[in-house]
Amino acid sequence: MSLPAIPAELRSLLEQLPEPHILFTPDYRIVFANRAYRDSHGSGRALLGQTCYHVSHHYDAPCDQSGESCPLARSRESGQRERVLHLHHTPHGEEYVAIELMPLRNAHGEISWFVERMTPLPSARRHGNDDLIGRAPAFVRMLEQISRVAPSDATVLLQGESGSGKELVAQAIHRASKRANRPFVVVDCSGLPETLFESALFGHERGAFTGAVSRQIGLIEAAQGGTLFLDEVGDIPLTLQVKLLRLLETGAFRRVGSVEPRHADVRVISATHRPLRQMVADGRFRQDLFFRLNTFPIALPPLRARREDIPALADALLERVAPSRGLRLSPAALARLASLPFPGNVRELRNLLERASLLCDGPRIEPEHLDDPLDSPWLAPADTPPAATAPSANSPASRKALAAQLGISERTLYRRLKAGWRP
Structure with missing residues (x-):
């Protein structure tokens, strides 16, 4: 198959770009891969003439005909730049890759080429022994948000249930950011007593309080140039929330016992399992601080x-x-x-x-x-007389039958119903 000639200026421009780029025609045929792509994916010569959907996904038809969103189809329809998150086959296995596709027009205004930039999302794969693993739609939507916010310095608020992986998501954002080579510092807001929280966060001078026998830098200074992760930010005492707000608004802080202002060059990611909006309504969390933290919220799926x-x-x-x-x-x-x-x-x-x-x-x-060892019979609650009304899933008789049907003990079923599970 003969491939169209590529303008020398376009080839030279793509060759100098630091991120992997490929150039293909409106019928999906790859005609060029730049040096960054060749360095990360191997020789680009074998790609020439192949379709982008076959190389990236091993599909026999375009993405939108194979159950995925196709950035080319979207760009052809909108005439504009399009961005998606796709799962690509790479020399390192299957990896999530942020795709940015841009149409290029000729002198007559017609689309002649499409340029695709690929940015791998660190610590996110479909399979393997990596931190973030999954392919469920809710998981992929979360990764799409990570890929969009990570390159910026925007403040991120992660909200999700306990155990849903908030710190791992924060680390993924950090690794995909321009601060990836700088520190990632965790502040456990629920594990610090109020009397020590300010000192731990901002640091202190010698003699600032009883026991301060030497100068100590805080976690903010330890994270200089990197990312400060405030875990369980909903537990920060109200008296200290105003100081955190000042840090976010001005980038300035003072060590305890010092009048000298210091500048913090940190990107702040916070996380909580608490309902911050309700806490604001109840007066337990400052509204202005919530708005500063909530610049880019990400919900973690259970x-x-x-x-x-x-x-x-x-x-x-x-x-x-x-x-x-x-x-x-x-x-x-x-x-x-x-x-x-x-x-x-x-x-x-x-x-x-x-x-x-x-x-x-x-x-x-x-x-x-x-x-579960807690399913032992001697730990089970005593049976209660059945209700006079029609039995529900919570009644002992129904529980026994339902537990037998599911192949689990009544104790396990009882705990699941108590936790909110419904058959």
């Missing part, structure tokens, strides 16, 4: 909203908790996991698999290895 990710997550977690054993879940054990409500999210899944790995002597985890 594990029950991405159950299709459980097999890949379980494989990766088993490699972490038992790296030398090659443990795998039996189909029955995997089905058991898929039925659980997981109020503790990925953290609960990891704990469950770690315990199962200790109970399992062979190479395969079975359903009995996932049983």
Whole structure:
């Protein structure tokens, strides 16, 4: 197949760009790959003439005909630059890649070429032993937001249930940012007493208070040039929220016991499982601070909203908790996991698999290895007389039948119903 000639100026421009770029025609045919692409993906000569959807996805048809969003189709329709997050086949395995596609027009205003820039999203893959793993729609939407906000210095607020991976998401944002080579410093806002919080965050001078025998820099200074992650920001005392607000608004702070202002060059990411909007309404959190933290909010999906990710997550977690054993879940054990409500999210899944790995002597985890010791009969609550009304899922009789149907104990069913699970 003969390929169209590429203007020398365009070829030279693409060759000098630091990020991987490819150039292709409106019929999806790749005609050029720049040096950055060749360095990260191998020789570009083998790509020439192939379609972008075959190279990136191994599809036989364009993305929009194969169940994915196609940036070329969207750009052809809008006539503008388009951005998507796609899962690409790369020499390093399957990786999530942020795609930015731009149409190029000729002198007659017609689209002659499409230029595609590819930016891998660190710590995010469909499979493997990486921090962020998944392919569920809710998970991919979260990754799309990460890919958009990471290159900026915008303040990010992560909201999600306990155990949903807020710190891992914060790390992924940091690694995909221009501050990736600088410190990532975690501030556990729930683990510091109010009397020590200000000193830990801002630092202190010698003699600032009883026990301050020497000057001490704070976590803000430790994060200079990098990212400051405020974990469980909803637990910051009201008396200190105004000082944090001043830091966000002016970039200035003072060590405890000092009058000398200092400048903080940090990107702030905060996280909480608390309902901050309701806390603002109740007067327990400053509204102005909430607005400063909430520049770019990201909601983390709970594990029950991405159950299709459980097999890949379980494989990766088993490699972490038992790296030398090659443990795998039996189909029955995997089905058991898929039925659980997981109020503790990925953290609960990891704990469950770690315990199962200790109970399992062979190479395969079975359903009995996932049983909860708190299901013991002597720990079960005493039965109560059935209600006079029609039995519900919470009635003892119904619980017994439903537990038998699900293949679990009544105690386990009772705890799941109490946690909000509904059959």
